Amino acid sequence: MLNFQKSYKYYFDLVFQQSKAALRVEASRGYLGVLWWILEPIMYMFIFYMAFAHFFHRGSADYIMELLIGLVTWKWFVSTVVMGSNSLMANANLMNQVYLPKIIFPITTVVVNTFKFFIILILLLLFLQFSSKTISWTWTFLPVIISLQLILIMSLTCLFSAVMPFFPDFRIILENLMLMFFFISGVFVDISTFPLKLQKYLYINPMATLISMYRKILLHKELPGFQGLLYIFILSLILLSFSLVLFYKYDRIYPKISVR
Amino acid sequence: MNQQKSKILSLHNVGVFYRRAKGFFSHEKYWALTDISFNLYRGETLGIVGKNGVGKSTLLRLLAGIISPNTGQIIIHNKEIKISLISLQAGFLPSLTGRENTILSGMLLGETKKKMEYRMEDIITFSELGEFFEQPVSAYSTGMRARLGFSIAYHVEPDVILLDEVLGVGDEEFRIKSTEAMKKRIHSDKTVVLVSHSVPLLREVCNRLVWVEGGKSKAQGDVNTVLEQYFLSMKK
Numbered sequence: 001m002l003n004f005q006k007s008y009k010y011y012f013d014l015v016f017q018q019s020k021a022a023l024r025v026e027a028s029r030g031y032l033g034v035l036w037w038i039l040e041p042i043m044y045m046f047i048f049y050m051a052f053a054h055f056f057h058r059g060s061a062d063y064i065m066e067l068l069i070g071l072v073t074w075k076w077f078v079s080t081v082v083m084g085s086n087s088l089m090a091n092a093n094l095m096n097q098v099y100l101p102k103i104i105f106p107i108t109t110v111v112v113n114t115f116k117f118f119i120i121l122i123l124l125l126l127f128l129q130f131s132s133k134t135i136s137w138t139w140t141f142l143p144v145i146i147s148l149q150l151i152l153i154m155s156l157t158c159l160f161s162a163v164m165p166f167f168p169d170f171r172i173i174l175e176n177l178m179l180m181f182f183f184i185s186g187v188f189v190d191i192s193t194f195p196l197k198l199q200k201y202l203y204i205n206p207m208a209t210l211i212s213m214y215r216k217i218l219l220h221k222e223l224p225g226f227q228g229l230l231y232i233f234i235l236s237l238i239l240l241s242f243s244l245v246l247f248y249k250y251d252r253i254y255p256k257i258s259v260r
Numbered sequence: 261m262n263q264q265k266s267k268i269l270s271l272h273n274v275g276v277f278y279r280r281a282k283g284f285f286s287h288e289k290y291w292a293l294t295d296i297s298f299n300l301y302r303g304e305t306l307g308i309v310g311k312n313g314v315g316k317s318t319l320l321r322l323l324a325g326i327i328s329p330n331t332g333q334i335i336i337h338n339k340e341i342k343i344s345l346i347s348l349q350a351g352f353l354p355s356l357t358g359r360e361n362t363i364l365s366g367m368l369l370g371e372t373k374k375k376m377e378y379r380m381e382d383i384i385t386f387s388e389l390g391e392f393f394e395q396p397v398s399a400y401s402t403g404m405r406a407r408l409g410f411s412i413a414y415h416v417e418p419d420v421i422l423l424d425e426v427l428g429v430g431d432e433e434f435r436i437k438s439t440e441a442m443k444k445r446i447h448s449d450k451t452v453v454l455v456s457h458s459v460p461l462l463r464e465v466c467n468r469l470v471w472v473e474g475g476k477s478k479a480q481g482d483v484n485t486v487l488e489q490y491f492l493s494m495k496k
Contacts, residue, residue, distance in 0.1 A: 013373050021364055028355040028396070045272045089474070097347035098368050144400055252328035256278050 010087050015104055019111040026112075030074040041120045042060050045071050052188055062219070065128065070187035071212050072124050073149065076117040077207055078178050080153050083217040084109035085160030085174060091259035102254050103247045106161040121146075128218060141165050141224055145213050152206055158243035162250070186211050206232045267299040267337050268451060272297055274332035274445050275475070276318055292318040294475035295331070297347070300420070303420060303453040307483070309490055312470050320422045323453060328421055335419045344370050344418035347407035348426055354398035358389055361397055362412050370417040379415045380420035386441075387411035388434070406430045420451045427461065459487065 027033045048071055053064060087105035088095070095102065129135065164170055185207040191199055192212060203209050210231060213224040274296045279287040290316040300306055308316050321327050322334065324345040351368040352361050362383055366376035384393050387407045389390075397405060406429040413426075430437030446452050446465045456462055462469065462483065469486035471479045479489045 010367075010372055015346070017364055017367055017373065021356060021360065025353055025355045025361070094351050096321065096326060097345065097350045098370070100368070113476050252326065256276070256327050 009102065010196060011104065014079065014100075015111060017110055018104070018108045019115070022112045023115065037119050038123065038168065039077060041072070042123075042211065044118065048188065057220075058157060061131065065219055066190060066215055067188055068124060068127070069218060070185075070211050071122050072117075073211055073214055074121075074187045076113060077149065077153055079114040079184065080110055081160065082175060082178060083113065084157035085164050086171060087157075087163050087245050088254055089168065089258060092255070095258065096255045099252075101247070102162070102251060103244070103245065106157045107154070110150075110157055114150060134236065136221045138221050138223060141213075141217045143230070145210065145217065145224060148229060148236075149210050151236040151240070152210070152232055153156055155239035156163060158247070159239050162243045162246040181205060184208065190215070202229050203228070206235060215240050264347075265303060268300045268302050268341060269337060269343075270299045270335045271322075272335070274322065274329045274334060275324060276315070276327065277330050291475055293322070293329075293472075294331075296472065296475075296477045298470050298477055300451065300453065302407075302451055303449045303456060304467045305446050305465050307462045307469045308453065308472060309457075309462065309469055309486070310472035315475050316472055317424055319472065320453065320455060323420075324422055330431050341420060342370060342418040343420040343422065344416065345422040345424065346413045346416075346426060348413050349430065350406065351415075352397060352405070352409070357396055358387070358393040358408050361408065365409070365412045369413065370418060371416050383411045383415050386414065401436070403430045407434055407446050410434075413437050413442060414438070414445070420453070421445070423452065423454045425456055426457075431440045440484040462487070467482055 026036075028175070032039065045068055048067060049064065052067060084106045087109050088102055091105050160170070160174060184202060185205055186202070191208055192200050192214075194202065202214075208258065209228045213228065216222040216224055274293060275291060276293045277289040277291045280290050282327060284289045293375060296319065298306075301477065310316055318327070322329060324343055326345065347369070349365065351365050353364065359380070362380065363373055363376050364437070366379075387393065387410075389404060389408060392404060393408075397408065400408070410426075410429045423442075427442045428435040428437075429436065443465060446454070452465075454462070454466065466483050468481060469479075469483050471486050471490050472478055473493065478493075479486050
């Protein structure tokens with residue numbers, strides 16, 4: 001094609017710089033700046049905590065832990081996918097000014113949101129530490145499950161962002177779809193208490209599987225099922241390769257169809 | 261003319277269309293370019309003339325590899341070559357400082373971070389921003405922003421420079437300085453493609469012209485000959 005092939009290092013640097021810039025922009029907004037990366041999730045968790053612990057009277061310590069784990073990991077997922085799926089459209093101007101491989105845009109969103117997730121994750125783990133749930137050896141599986149969720153998020157974000165310029169209306173559908181998945185991913189209910197027949201179907205949803213895995217290793221000293229791990233990994237790889245095909249095929253078409 | 265010189269790229273009957281939404285689920289094709297053919301030779305300055313809306317900017321985006329043609333062919337004879345559209349203030353983020361935007365914008369224009377850091381001092385000097393360089397760009401006046409944008413773009417060095425009406429920017433003094441700098445760059449052995457409405461400028465800096473009309477390359481070649489044809493068509 002027209003531009004020379006640049007090294008991977010250049011693109012790696014570019015994603016890093018873009019992500020850093022995006023975080024700086026966010027931090028410079030409002031008086032509290034960086035503090036919002038902690039305050040906002042705490043507010044979000046507090047609202048759910050109030051709703052479920054007090055209004056629905058499900059305030060047992062164990063339930064609170066389960067709820068928090070569900071909320072934190074779900075938030076990472078949903079905010080990245082929703083924001084990232086819009087990333088090509090959001091950068092329509094830029095991609096008409098310079099040539100860039102389009103995958104840079106969703107990846108940058110993933111990096112930014114993952115960074116913010118890690119801050120919250122550390123808070124969550126500290127919180128678990130100081131409550132009755134102390135570290136157990138099953139926590140060593142945490143990096144595996146986090147990596148798996150990262151791949152899943154990456155694949156869905158890339159796929160949706162690659163499709164969105166062709167169907168801008170999909171954004172509204174996606175937001176509502178995410179709300180539906182929020183209810184069936186077991187964020188505030190434990191799916192493992194459901195009838196087995198129903199569980200089978202619910203665990204087709206990779207986020208339901210992931211959330212139950214987080215709870216297993218962090219709270220119940222249990223190991224994640226190998227089948228579930230493999231399922232999510234393969235599913236993500238398929239989605240990711242499909243989005244790579246789209247990005248490759250429409251690389252120089254996206255600037256033409258994106259609204260300027 | 262320099263026909264012996266090596267070709268950098270060739271366009272053969274190139275056409276580009278955009279899709280315009282026409283209503284529910286239907287689109288209509290809007291052809292920005294229909295039939296463009298010319299060669300670009302190493303070291304020359306090629307001017308592109310034509311009225312507003314004949315697809316000159318689309319043509320530059322095509323040459324920069326930002327978009328692909330729908331019909332026809334673009335052949336790049338040397339794949340190693342770096343062709344960049346000089347976009348002023350590309351990717352600027354107002355809440356970042358001049359220094360941060362310099363790295364970011366420079367990288368988007370195709371330079372490595374290292375090179376931008378290496379050229380930082382030159383860019384600071386050229387932009388004449390002084391202490392403002394460390395301030396967020398949101399605190400800049402329009403003129404200052406233009407100065408920063410130009411200074412960054414000027415210190416990025418692709419093999420082929422594509423210019424869309426941007427020779428000089430800013431206040432009178434900086435405009436003269438930046439125009440002179442850009443002219444010097446054009447006169448060097450760089451390959452340049454320049455879109456402009458300014459006839460004196462085209463006469464001054466271009467070796468060859470391509471006249472684009474209605475999405476087609478109507479004429480090309482010697483500057484005066486092409487301009488004559490162009491003016492003749494306007495009188496009709």
